[in-house]
Amino acid sequence: MSSGDGQRESSGEVPEQLALLRETVRRRKPPKAKPRTWRGAALAGELPVARVLVDKGLVHLDRYFDYAVPAAMDEEAQPGVRVRVRFGAGEKEGRREGGRLINGFIVERAARSDYSGALAPIAQVLSPERVLTRPLLRLCRAVADRYAGSLADVVQLAVPPRMARAEKRTSPDAQPPPGPPAPGSWERYVEGPGYLSALAEGGTPRAVWTALPGPQWPEELARAVAAALASGRGALAVLPDGRAAQRVDAALTSLLGSGRHVLLTAESGPEQRYGRWLAVNRGSVRAVVGTRAAMFAPVHDLGLAVLWDDGDAAHSDDHAPQPHAREVLLQRAVTEGAGFLLGGHSCTVEGAQLVESGWARPLEAARETLRRTAPLIRTVGEYDEARDPAARTARLPSLAWNTARDALRRGPVLVQVPRRGYVPRLACERCRAPARCAHCSGPLEALEANGALRCGWCARESPGWHCSQCGGARLRGQVFGARRTAEELGRAFPQVPVRTSGRDHVLETVPGSPAIIVSTPGAEPVAEGPGYAAAVLLDAWALLGRPDLRAGEEALRRWLSAAALVRPGGGGEGSEGEDGSRAGGEDGDGTVLIVAEPTLRPVQALVRWDPAGFAVRELAERAELGFPPVSRMAAVSGRAEAVAGLLAQARLPGDAEVLGPVPVPVIQQGRPRRPGDPPAGEEWVRALVRVPQGSGAALASALKTAHVARLTRREGTPVQIRVDPPDIG
Incomplete structure (x- = not known):
């Protein structure tokens, strides 16, 4: 019985223990999740991964790199901000400790990374300012894809360098929209x-x-x-x-x-x-x-x-x-x-x-x-110059001198000269061979009358020059610059001030009083008041004779820009002359004189003031020849074996046509470098790849993919890819 009583007591205690155990479990708090850390440093609880665009414009690194976001930087490390991260070839693309610090931009935050190893943390948030916004990032990505470039290079162009003091200043409040303007x-x-x-x-x-x-x-x-x-x-x-x-x-x-x-x-x-x-x-x-x-x-x-x-x-x-x-x-x-x-x-x-x-x-x-607002346009051709003794001896036709003299009674006169300097191109008087520097073969130029000759590339002086072809020692000018022209005009008009505007010193504006302004194209100052009384456009052949597909278009653009600064040519009461020029209703109003052959198409477009018609005809000719903008082109430049290797690997569109390659002129020592020039002394070639307008994106993608593959495998020497090259001559 006692044993039975003992069993009853035992059976009675079990429910009480179970109840107590359930209550203990119910009240017990769940254990805290162990925070994610990197080498002892806590990481952000949500979205601990930051995808970073590193400031490294190499095309084979044109992708995002994952970094861990420390908890201390969670609030500031938002998409669009500038950061500092460790990046280096020996640290598994920046994901391990080590490497040098480099700038970058966070493009997004993520919950996890596809990288299986340990992510290196962001070293520093440079600024909480979100400068690489999502719309700007999309634009930069589209531009990089169009031009077969890297996103980092485009972002460098789009986002200006950081200035801490500027970020600390508050911007003004936005103003409400203004009312619609009057026409x-x-x-x-x-x-x-x-x-x-x-x-x-x-x-x-x-x-x-x-x-x-x-x-x-x-x-x-x-x-x-x-x-x-x-x-x-x-x-x-x-x-x-x-x-x-x-x-x-x-x-x-x-x-x-x-x-x-x-x-x-x-x-x-x-x-x-x-x-x-x-x-x-x-x-x-x-x-x-x-x-x-x-x-x-x-x-x-x-x-x-x-x-x-x-x-x-x-x-x-x-x-x-x-x-x-x-x-x-x-x-x-x-x-x-x-x-x-x-x-x-x-x-x-x-x-x-x-x-x-x-x-x-x-x-x-x-x-x-247009007739009421445009100046009178007159031309002087080769036939007129042949009959003009002043043109043969002074380089300026008599009509140009007379036009300038008459216009100076009413206001300033603009003289456009295609070349700067004094005499930028010289030749042997006997055999007409170009005068070259003995050191680098650069062109010799005269800085002033009876002055020493200087090389236009290496700036060395060449005393005692002798022609390498015939041994002659006398020189003649081939091209005359703005300073030489200003000197001649100063002697012809001694009572009139003569000023120059060019690359070394560009004038913003000039008074409306009588004066002669000698300017290179693009540096023409604006004349106060109604504008210039006249403009003389010299040496048109220098602009038209360039070996460039856009030579005519560029010459017309520069002439129109200068002519647009001249006063109207007669209030619209004039009529067109035999050469197509408009004669103003009042003698002596705004006049533009161009020294060029009147029958040339760009000259006729200037005379008629018809730039749109000229562009339409140029476009029709480009369409027949398959030249841009009817087609899309890319230039691939580099050593011959590198260019051939890239084109062989690139999966070009089926309608692509490869033109060339052709040799690129070797850059002589001392010559100023331009974008796309090969290294000094190297022999490069250039090939043009042409596709119809709709295949431009496929062409850029194919060239970039092949370029990335060659760089990754370190095959051959690098090449330069230029999509839509401005010069295909």
Whole structure:
């Protein structure tokens, strides 16, 4: 019985113990998860992996690298910020401790990494400022793919260097949208007011604008930007140089006041430029006016992208992968749903193609309006010079002297000379052989009258020169520069001041009083008041004779840019002469004289002031020959075996055509280097790969893939790939 009682007691205690055990389990807290660490340092709890774009522009490293995010940096290490990471060839691509510190950008945060090893942590967050935003990253990726380049190279062009003091300053508050601007001088164009109205109403009109001559174009461009701002969107205008950007900046300030836009140019200085860029990135400012680098400006809700004078070589970047501002802005207009305005006094074949394809509409003035605003155009050809003793002895035809003399009674006269310096090209007087430097074979030039000869490449003087062909010791000038021309004009007009404007010293503006301004192309200053009374365009053969597919287009562009600074030629009451020139209604109004053969197509386009018609005819000829922009091209340069090896490995599109390779001239010692030049003394070749317009992306991808494979396997010497080369001559 006792045993039975003992069993009952035991059976009675079991439920109590089980209940107590259940209560203990219920109250017990779950164990804390062990924090992830790297060598004792805690990592971020959520999204502990950061994908980083390292600042290493090697095409075979064109990808993201995973790094661990320390817990202490979790809040600041967000997508778009600058960081410092360890990266080196001996540390398994930066994932292990070691390697040198290098800058980069976080592009995204992730929960896990595909890399099986231990991830190295981010060394430092340089700034919490998100500078590489997702839209900007997409744009840079698209540009890198188009030009077969690396993303890191494009990001270096798009994001300016960091200036800590600029980041500490707060940006101004965003201003409300202004009211729609009045058409102003846009009424001179047939569809000008309609274009502004479409922008102000939130539309995305696309146009190729042939601007009328005169000083009104900066104000017209500013009104287009103001119309986009009136719709509550942003605007971006890219100009070829700082002088043009400052004119548009002044016009926009006069129209809308300060605070609504920023000016992004190199003249601003690194800190000020970065501060303005940050104001745009933060959304405080919605409009940007700037030079080439501004094409990547992170404008919020872009409504209008403007490019002025797209034929200027300054729009093509010299740094890899050498993108052109026109193509970048076209990409932005398409992907960001913005309006587009391609403007200039001239028209490129690319602009003509945009109109011909229907993607953009022409924005031009009526012919009667053009007659009222354009100067009188006169020509002096070879036949006229042969009968003119002054042209044979003084290099300037009598008509040029008379034109300058008459115009000086009313205002300044512009003289455009294609070459700078005094006498930049010399030849033997006896056999006409070019005068060369005995040290590097560079061209000899005269710096002044009766002065020592100096090499244009190595700057060595050449006293006692003798011709290597015939032994002659007398020289004659082949090409005369701006300083020599200014000297001759100073002797001809001793009572008139003569000033020069060129690469060494560019004049911004000149007074409207009588003076002679000798300028090289692109450096012409703006004359105050109504403009120049006359312009003389000398040595047209120097621009037309270049071995370049764009020689005629470039010559016409430079002539029109100079002629647009001249006063109107007679109020529209004139008529066309036998050579096609317009004779003004009043004798002595604005006149442009060009010393060139009148029958040449670019000269006739200048006489008729018809840049769009010239571009259309050039485009038709390019289509027959299969040249850009009808086709897409890529230039592959390097040693012969390297070029052949890359082209053999590249899976080119089926419709690709390889032209060449042909030898690239060897770079002589002392000659200034240009983008794409081979190393000094090396023998390079260049091959052109041509595809139809629709296969451009496939061509760039095939060349980049083959290039990456060769670099990874270290096969042969590297090559240079240039998509859309500006010079295929």
